[in-house]
Amino acid sequence: MRAIELADFGDPLTNLRVAELPEPPAPGANEALIGMEFAPINFNDLLLIRGTFPQRPLLPGPVGNEGAGKVLAIGSGVIHLKVGDRVVLPLYSATWRERMVVAADELFPLPTEVDAKQAAMLRINPPTAALLLSEHGGLKAGDWIIQNAANSGVGLSVTAFAKARGFKTINFVRRVEAIAEVEAAGGDIVLLDSAESVESISDLTQAGKVRLAIDGVSGESTVRLLQGLSHGGAIVSYAFSGGEVAIHTDLRPLLRKAVSLHAFYQARPQYGSQMPTLLREAAEFVRVGKLKQPVAAIYPMSRIFDAVRHAIRGGKVLLDLQSAG
Missing domain, CATH: 3.90.180.10 (Medium-chain alcohol dehydrogenases, catalytic domain)
Incomplete structure (x- = not known):
């Protein structure tokens, strides 16, 4: 063999x-x-x-x-x-x-x-996306989330689970060609990962509350997610695909915004009991065309x-x- x-x-x-x-x-x-x-x-x-x-x-x-x-x-x-x-x-x-x-x-x-x-x-990206949405931020239907690496497997899965749960998404990508892909997958707002995009968030969401930021890149991209979060929001990191493992920013504005920072690792024991349900939900998304990595x-x-x-x-x-x- x-x-x-x-x-x-x-x-x-x-x-x-x-x-x-x-x-x-x-x-x-x-x-x-x-x-x-x-x-x-x-x-x-x-x-x-x-x-x-x-x-x-x-x-x-x-x-x-x-x-x-x-x-x-x-x-x-x-x-x-x-x-x-x-x-x-x-x-x-x-x-x-x-x-x-x-x-x-x-x-x-x-x-x-x-x-x-x-x-x-199916086993890694979709359950990760589902847990990122359910375990952090205290989200309710109608809330906004912001994520980077939105055209990645986790990012597209976040979009699918967010739509199913009634959340709205702001999606950062690093290539212009990826914008149409994320829009086709159901992303509500899709932008290049840049400082100019952060400045446009309030207008595009009509001053909606951005409760959760999902970070799969790190480095300067993390800083932009933090800037896009509303007061009392949460940011959760699950990967470092940008190659940086540290962020360099002035943390004082975050203290004033009361932002909380979290790290996610899917293999933690407390998530095990949720896996069968999440995998079945993800498989159904694939079956009906709501998710395609x-x-x-x-x-x-x-x-x-x-x-x-x-x-x-x-x-x-x-x-x-x-x-x-």
Whole structure:
């Protein structure tokens, strides 16, 4: 069985390899054998490979933080799944391989209309978006939120969940070409991430209250989100895709605005019980066309280094785990 194996933490362009691993055993009681279809290369995958992520698997071994596949066999006691069901794999389960056995109680069958490539991206971004909206800011229907990286997987998911919950969105993007994409996804206001855009927020929202800012970039972009927040608002950070891990600004205006700052990490135990509901909601968004995460390219396992280079440059990259290429 082929897998993408990590030899040691470090540079993904030297420490990953395509390996032949033993076939997984037949599924035991309450287990399922999954034939993997697709898995993304996420920002947090690259962090894990480099050894700078909270999760540190035993090495050498396969890696991969999310993905989707079809049930090939089930063990005794499994009554909610059948062979052929498409499922989302548990978080951090080392998905970059052809087949794997997992606990069946962490799986549920997706609607048949959900595309395998979209299914592969369901486990991290959509639940993150939903929790960012529900756990911070005390939002009510009609409230405004502001986010950067609005055309990312999390950003588009935030827009989908916000619309479903009656929130209105101000969306910052870093490229002019991304404006139309976020508008098509339902973003209420879509702007370039700039100081001039911050100055226009009050007029565009008709002085509406911006209760929550969602930050996936950090650095100067974080400062602009803070400037766009209303008095008593909250800002929550979930990623540092801009490459900076610090913000440099005068904090005194924030004290006067009574802004609260938070950090988000989806794997915290208190969120686990919400996952099945959030994943089902996200799968339904995909089924009816309310959520579609863009895919920049798809690579076979044999081209893992090309795939990693592409992911580092930017854009969502998927691994085709069944391709013979």
